[in-house]
Amino acid sequence: xxxxxxxxxxxxxxxxxxxxxxxxxxxxxxxxxxxxxxxxxxxxxxxxxxxxxxxxxxxxxxxxxxxxxxxxxxxxxxxxxxxxxx
Amino acid sequence: xxxxxxxxxxxxxxxxxxxxxxxxxxxxxxxxxxxxxxxxxxxxxxxxxxxxxxxxxxxxxxxxxxxxxxxxxxxxxxxxxxxxxxxxxxxxxxxxxxxxxxxxxxxxxxxxxxxxxxxxxxxxxxxxxxxxxxxxxxxxxxxxxxxxxxxxxxxxxxxxxxxxxxxxxxxxxxxxxxxxxxxxxxxxxxxxxxxxxxxxxxxxxxxxxxxxxxxxxxxxxxxxxxxxxxxxxxxxxxxxxxxxxxxxxxxxxxxxxxxxxxxxxxxxxxx
Numbered sequence: 230x231x232x233x234x235x236x237x238x239x240x241x242x243x244x245x246x247x248x249x250x251x252x253x254x255x256x257x258x259x260x261x262x263x264x265x266x267x268x269x270x271x272x273x274x275x276x277x278x279x280x281x282x283x284x285x286x287x288x289x290x291x292x293x294x295x296x297x298x299x300x301x302x303x304x305x306x307x308x309x310x311x312x313x314x315x
Numbered sequence: 316x317x318x319x320x321x322x323x324x325x326x327x328x329x330x331x332x333x334x335x336x337x338x339x340x341x342x343x344x345x346x347x348x349x350x351x352x353x354x355x356x357x358x359x360x361x362x363x364x365x366x367x368x369x370x371x372x373x374x375x376x377x378x379x380x381x382x383x384x385x386x387x388x389x390x391x392x393x394x395x396x397x398x399x400x401x402x403x404x405x406x407x408x409x410x411x412x413x414x415x416x417x418x419x420x421x422x423x424x425x426x427x428x429x430x431x432x433x434x435x436x437x438x439x440x441x442x443x444x445x446x447x448x449x450x451x452x453x454x455x456x457x458x459x460x461x462x463x464x465x466x467x468x469x470x471x472x473x474x475x476x477x478x479x480x481x482x483x484x485x486x487x488x489x490x491x492x493x494x495x496x497x498x499x500x501x502x503x504x505x506x507x508x509x510x511x512x513x514x515x516x517x518x519x520x521x522x523x524x525x526x527x528x529x530x531x532x533x534x535x536x537x538x539x540x541x542x543x544x545x546x547x548x549x550x551x552x553x554x555x556x557x558x559x560x561x562x563x564x565x566x567x568x569x570x571x572x573x574x575x576x577x578x579x580x581x582x583x584x585x586x
Contacts, residue, residue: 241507242505242506244506244507244508244509245506247462247509247513248517250462251462251465251466251517252517255466255517258466258469259469259473
């Protein structure tokens with residue numbers, strides 16, 4: 230806190246902090262609480278299929294459903310293991 | 316067709332019962348036959364806020380269990396001829412509420428010719444709260460401009476969108492309204508309180524009104540008179556505006572901008 234605000238006792242503007250914290254936590258909880266039931270199954274089956282061909286672990290595949298206005302985006306993120314250098 | 320409206324919030328103490336009492340009264344004053352049901356089984360309080368606590372004989376659970384009929388349990392409001400209160404049971408717990416039982420009570424109310432049925436939800440996301448919102452056509456989500464209340468409101472919106480009959484049956488979704496209560500324009504201007512626009516931006520549902528923080532709410536509950544009846548009170552006017560907007564009338568927002576008290580007011584005090 231600066232010296233000026235120390236003397237004049239201006240209060241901290243906390244509302245913007247509250248808004249920022251809320252927008253993060255609400256976005257996060259909407260993501261976890263409102264995903265359709267099939268996502269865990271989809272993730273499991275994708276792992277089964279892909280691991281037939283590539284050596285991937287359960288944590289290497291992320292399935293997320295995002296909602297932007299009226300448009301839903303299904304995002305599948307597969308991290309392939311690092312190739313050994315030839 | 317009776318319209319079922321749930322007043323809900325997730326968090327406790329934000330003004331659900333105050334809102335249920337005032338909006339049901341407002342609808343009745345507009346000439347609609349209105350019932351207001353307390354779903355807070357075990358912790359009933361709507362009867363106190365409406366000032367009919369000494370006239371409770373039978374309650375919602377008695378009706379659900381067939382121990383009394385609706386006409387015996389409904390209490391006629393002392394101010395409005397076409398407003399009736401269905402109190403919650405004080406002795407049972409919320410497990411006494413069954414979906415079939417609640418559905419039957421709502422159907423029977425419809426047969427009695429009610430236009431609007433308000434369901435005053437308990438706090439939380441347990442059985443009582445879910446029962447209150449299950450059959451809703453519209454929801455008034457009450458939120459204070461404060462972090463825990465806004466988060467809980469978002470949670471209850473998620474439950475509305477997944478557990479209501481309309482959601483389960485894939486019908487037109489429950490019509491959601493945001494009501495921001497205990498609003499202090501001065502604190503918003505000073506940057507220490509979330510603005511109603513912030514809350515609306517976070518929850519992303521249409522705003523139906525803003526109720527200012529006021530000592531009048533305590534005065535009203537002390538007397539068992541719904542706040543909307545108070546004379547010369549900002550809270551009463553704000554609730555009348557909410558009822559008007561609910562009925563699709565156009566009303567500009569009031570009491571959301573801070574007005575510096577004038578010199579006279581500062582010198583002589585006054586409310």
